[in-house]
Amino acid sequence: MSPTIGVFDSGFGGLTVLRALVARAPQARFAFIGDTARLPYGSKSRRTIARYAAQSARFLVEEQGAEYLVIACNTASALALDAIQEAVPSSVPVIGVIEPGAQAAQRASKTGDVLVIATDATVHSHAYAAACSALGLRALEKACPLLVPLVEEGWTDPEIQTGAVTAQVLRIYLDELNAEAASLGMNPDTLVLGCTHYPLLKPLIQKAIPEGVRVIDSAESAADKLVMYLCHDQAAPPPPAGETVLRCFATDSVEKFERLGSRFLGRPTGPVDLVDLGG
Amino acid sequence: MSPTIGVFDSGFGGLTVLRALVARAPQARFAFIGDTARLPYGSKSRRTIARYAAQSARFLVEEQGAEYLVIACNTASALALDAIQEAVPSSVPVIGVIEPGAQAAQRASKTGDVLVIATDATVHSHAYAAACSALGLRALEKACPLLVPLVEEGWTDPEIQTGAVTAQVLRIYLDELNAEAASLGMNPDTLVLGCTHYPLLKPLIQKAIPEGVRVIDSAESAADKLVMYLCHDQAAPPPPAGETVLRCFATDSVEKFERLGSRFLGRPTGPVDLVDLGG
Numbered sequence: 427m428s429p430t431i432g433v434f435d436s437g438f439g440g441l442t443v444l445r446a447l448v449a450r451a452p453q454a455r456f457a458f459i460g461d462t463a464r465l466p467y468g469s470k471s472r473r474t475i476a477r478y479a480a481q482s483a484r485f486l487v488e489e490q491g492a493e494y495l496v497i498a499c500n501t502a503s504a505l506a507l508d509a510i511q512e513a514v515p516s517s518v519p520v521i522g523v524i525e526p527g528a529q530a531a532q533r534a535s536k537t538g539d540v541l542v543i544a545t546d547a548t549v550h551s552h553a554y555a556a557a558c559s560a561l562g563l564r565a566l567e568k569a570c571p572l573l574v575p576l577v578e579e580g581w582t583d584p585e586i587q588t589g590a591v592t593a594q595v596l597r598i599y600l601d602e603l604n605a606e607a608a609s610l611g612m613n614p615d616t617l618v619l620g621c622t623h624y625p626l627l628k629p630l631i632q633k634a635i636p637e638g639v640r641v642i643d644s645a646e647s648a649a650d651k652l653v654m655y656l657c658h659d660q661a662a663p664p665p666p667a668g669e670t671v672l673r674c675f676a677t678d679s680v681e682k683f684e685r686l687g688s689r690f691l692g693r694p695t696g697p698v699d700l701v702d703l704g705g
Numbered sequence: 706m707s708p709t710i711g712v713f714d715s716g717f718g719g720l721t722v723l724r725a726l727v728a729r730a731p732q733a734r735f736a737f738i739g740d741t742a743r744l745p746y747g748s749k750s751r752r753t754i755a756r757y758a759a760q761s762a763r764f765l766v767e768e769q770g771a772e773y774l775v776i777a778c779n780t781a782s783a784l785a786l787d788a789i790q791e792a793v794p795s796s797v798p799v800i801g802v803i804e805p806g807a808q809a810a811q812r813a814s815k816t817g818d819v820l821v822i823a824t825d826a827t828v829h830s831h832a833y834a835a836a837c838s839a840l841g842l843r844a845l846e847k848a849c850p851l852l853v854p855l856v857e858e859g860w861t862d863p864e865i866q867t868g869a870v871t872a873q874v875l876r877i878y879l880d881e882l883n884a885e886a887a888s889l890g891m892n893p894d895t896l897v898l899g900c901t902h903y904p905l906l907k908p909l910i911q912k913a914i915p916e917g918v919r920v921i922d923s924a925e926s927a928a929d930k931l932v933m934y935l936c937h938d939q940a941a942p943p944p945p946a947g948e949t950v951l952r953c954f955a956t957d958s959v960e961k962f963e964r965l966g967s968r969f970l971g972r973p974t975g976p977v978d979l980v981d982l983g984g
Contacts, residue, residue, distance in 0.1 A: 462749075463743070463749060463753045464742070464743050465748075469857075469961075470741075470742060470957050470958070471957050471958040471961075474742045474956075474957050474958075571854060571857070571858055572851075572854055572855065572858055572860075574854075575850060575851055575853075575854040576851065578748075578850070579850055579851055581851075587877060588877060591870065591873055591874055591877065594870055594873070595870055598866060598867060598870065677753075678749050678750050678753050679749070679750040679753075682748075682750075704983075
């Protein structure tokens with residue numbers, strides 16, 4: 427029997443994590459929920475985010491039979507990982523994106539100085555700074571609230587006028603971040619994408635940063651960590667053949683989820699089911 | 706006894722309507738709720754918006770004693786005015802922003818051709834087009850999803866670099882809208898701001914449109930309509946002297962509400978109380 431992996435995000439961004447998970451564990455069964463009726467989490471408080479995230483986690487474990495949980499949302503990972511772990515049986519491993527992202531930054535950085543871009547709530551939690559500091563890195567975090575709406579508008583193509591706006595917004599944010607890093611005497615060589623929407627901006631980000639600065643995608647790092655769990659738990663049985671089994675749920679408009687989701691997932695989401703978490 | 710006026714928005718934008726209301730009815734008592742735990746409504750479905758808006762409306766009437774309701778949110782006015790009216794006793798007049806906005810456009814327009822900028826949900830409801838059409842106007846609507854986050858970031862000052870980004874975004878949206886209007890043979894002379902965040906962009910919008918095009922702020926129009934109700938209901942008693950009484954409630958972080966809210970209200974919000982609507 428393939429394990430069931432529950433994947434949770436406030437919206438569509440977490441589908442970039444799901445994409446990385448499917449690539450690494452195609453034999454698993456996946457249940458993804460996007461709490462789209464209450465997104466975005468990035469501008470909300472810890473108390474509210476923890477309450478919402480716990481409801482989604484319980485749905486995945488109790489109703490979808492998830493044996494592993496991946497919190498494919500930086501904001502929920504930063505502010506609610508404890509609340510989520512408490513909401514489900516302790517036998518269910520809960521994997522966030524922050525710690526794997528910090529570990530990947532540690533492997534990539536030679537100078538030990540790291541920049542992190544993320545949502546307001548993730549930055550104010552200082553979860554990345556704490557995770558990096560525990561690994562001996564110095565991290566400077568910057569909230570970039572306009573990047574999520576720009577990605578959701580699809581203004582991501584560097585070759586056209588709308589992408590030029592996004593490039594300009596990125597330049598403003600990164601100039602402020604670099605100026606602050608310089609004023610602190612930092613010598614950063616690594617940039618962590620601390621939001622699951624940002625991988626869609628990679629071409630623009632690569633153009634906006636100096637050559638030699640490494641870009642860390644925490645979606646990839648979290649997927650690697652899940653694979654370590656799976657290998658450890660199931661060293662013996664060979665992966666069964668066949669298609670990846672994937673079911674997607676959303677708390678609001680499934681049409682919008684199906685339409686936007688494929689951009690993040692890199693393939694069609696399939697039919698999406700509407701769930702009511704009571705909010 | 707001064708009447709109690711309940712004012713509802715998904716977030717802070719409705720404070721531009723409250724500001725217009727306070728200016729016109731300083732003797733009234735106001736209770737404002739921003740459903741900040743679940744904002745923004747502009748990207749959500751009709752079903753979800755109606756459920757959320759009805760909860761806030763009941764809170765204002767049942768717990769705050771509101772005798773009038775002003776729906777200071779274009780999205781909720783467009784998609785949930787019926788649901789709100791059904792959620793409260795029929796003796797409570799419910800005033801939205803769409804119809805007053807369309808009426809103001811009718812007074813302003815000589816050509817009868819009107820442009821409307823608004824959120825995704827408001828545009829997809831075609832509520833402005835219907836309200837304008839009922840008054841003999843032709844309206845063309847355009848969703849501008851990036852304007853709300855740009856206002857919330859405070860990128861509204863035309864004199865600095867961040868305001869230049871907003872000006873560029875506005876130009877892209879308005880160019881697309883004007884091109885579509887031209888292709889339909891329209892000759893628009895009026896632009897309706899169909900979102901309560903947009904009045905903060907007025908200086909940028911005035912620069913981006915041809916001279917002679919009138920800008921309609923639906924906040925002002927809705928406030929005028931409330932005053933008509935108040936005058937009709939209370940022709941006799943003179944307004945009592947003294948300060949405007951205002952209480953603000955939010956479903957998420959009251960600190961953020963107090964901080965951002967004053968920009969929209971044009972003066973401090975005073976202490977904001979947290980409410981749990983169960984979502």
